[in-house]
Amino acid sequence: MTQEEKQRKLDLRYLRMARIWAENSYCKRRQVGALVVKDKMIISDGYNGTPSGFENVCEDESNITKPYVLHAEANAITKLARSSNNSDGSTLYVTASPCIECSKLIIQAGIKRVVYAEHYRLEDGIDLLKKANIEVTYLNPDDNEPEQV
Ligand SMILES: [Zn+2]
Numbered sequence: 001m002t003q004e005e006k007q008r009k010l011d012l013r014y015l016r017m018a019r020i021w022a023e024n025s026y027c028k029r030r031q032v033g034a035l036v037v038k039d040k041m042i043i044s045d046g047y048n049g050t051p052s053g054f055e056n057v058c059e060d061e062s063n064i065t066k067p068y069v070l071h072a073e074a075n076a077i078t079k080l081a082r083s084s085n086n087s088d089g090s091t092l093y094v095t096a097s098p099c100i101e102c103s104k105l106i107i108q109a110g111i112k113r114v115v116y117a118e119h120y121r122l123e124d125g126i127d128l129l130k131k132a133n134i135e136v137t138y139l140n141p142d143d144n145e146p147e148q149v
Contacts, residue, residue, distance in 0.1 A: 008139070010040075011115050014093040015141040019117065022047050022072065022095050027058035029065060030096075034072035036080065036111070038090035044083065046075030073102035077109045087111055097138075098125040107132045117141050 001009075014035055022033030025047040036044040048071050050056060058069045070078070073094055080087050088110035092098075096118040098106060103125040106114060113135040129136050 011093070011137065011139055012141055012143065014042075014091075015095070015115060015117050015139055017042075018093045019095050019141055021045055025049055025058075025072075026056045027065070027069065029059060029063065032072040032094065032096045034076040034092060034094040036076050036087055036090050036092055038085070038087070043085040043087065043090065044076045044080045046070075046072045046077075046079060048072045049075065071099065071102050072096075073098050074105055077102075077105045077111075080109070091115060095141075096120055097123070098129065100125045100128055103128040107134065113137070115139055 014037055018033040018035045021035065022031040025031040027048050030048065032048045034046045035042050048058070048069060050058060050066065050069055054068070058065055060066055073092060076092070077087065089112050091113040092106060092111045094114065094116045097116045097120040098114065099122065106129060111134065114129055115137045117139060126136055
């Protein structure tokens with residue numbers, strides 16, 4: 001197996017793990033999961049939800065997402081701020097394409113690569129990441145892994 005195939009295989013597995021992690025989200029409209037991986041270690045994780053100490057409800061009475069709901073990427077990155085891990089040079093796996101607000105955090109966190117699973121109607125987050133020379137890869141987590149040799 002080539003190095004590229006090995007990487008793709010790992011990417012697909014981490015992306016599927018991020019998708020499973022998204023199941024932790026109590027948000028009803030949309031569940032998103034994220035993992036931060038560095039040197040083949042998961043150093044942080046996140047899913048979309050309200051900040052610590054707030055009621056675990058993401059939507060208001062009109063089913064609109066509350067403005068203080070944190071995205072999965074923001075939760076994964078801010079979790080690192082309270083840990084001894086360092087995201088510099090890491091890869092972020094996320095089940096939906098990052099929005100522009102999360103993309104700013106991704107850039108400032110020193111993340112070098114983003115692998116995401118789902119296209120979003122707005123591409124401005126992805127464009128910003130590319131502008132910051134972050135490698136952006138789209139993968140379908142349900143794609144078959146490369147054949148074992
Ligand atoms: Zn976001």
